[in-house]
Amino acid sequence: MEFTFSLAEIDLAAKKLLEAGLKQTVLFHAGMGAGKTTLIKALARQLGVNDITSSPTFSLVNEYETEDGKTVYHFDLYRLNTEEEAYDMGMDEYFYSGNMCFIEWPEKTPNLIPLDHSSVTIKILPDGRRHLILK
Secondary structure, eight states: EEEEEEEGHHHHHHHHHHTTTTSSSEEEETTTTSSSHHHHHHHHHHHHHOOOOOOOOSSSSEEBBTTSSSSEEEEEEEOOOHHHHHHHHHHHHHHHSSSEEEEEEEGGGTTSOOOOOOEEEEEOOTTTTTTEOOO
C-alpha cells in the first residue's frame, strides 16, 4: 500500500494504516524529521490512547493505555549504541508481549525484531508532503 499525505492529514493517514491491517509490531523507516513520531502519535490516538504521547528518545520506550485497556509500546532506538543494550533491558520481551509495538530506528536491533511485522517507510517530498509505503 502506498499513499501521499500532508501533515494536516496525519490522522487520516493513521486511520488508513490501521484499516490496512497492521501487524502487532510496526517498524518505521525514515530520516530524522520525516514525521515518524508524529505518525505514531496519530496512530495512538486512533487506537484510543488519550494520554499525552511523546517521543521516547531518552527513555527508549513509552507505554500507553487505550480506552479499552490495551497496551501500546512506542520505541525510539536512535540512542542505542549496541543491540546488546536492547537485549539487556528486555526489549525482546516487549516485542513478543502480545501488545502493539511501534518501533522507530529498528535497524539498531535487527536480530530482535519479530519476523512477523509491518514496515512503514516515510519519505519527504519536495512540496513537504509525505509519501508512505506500507509492507
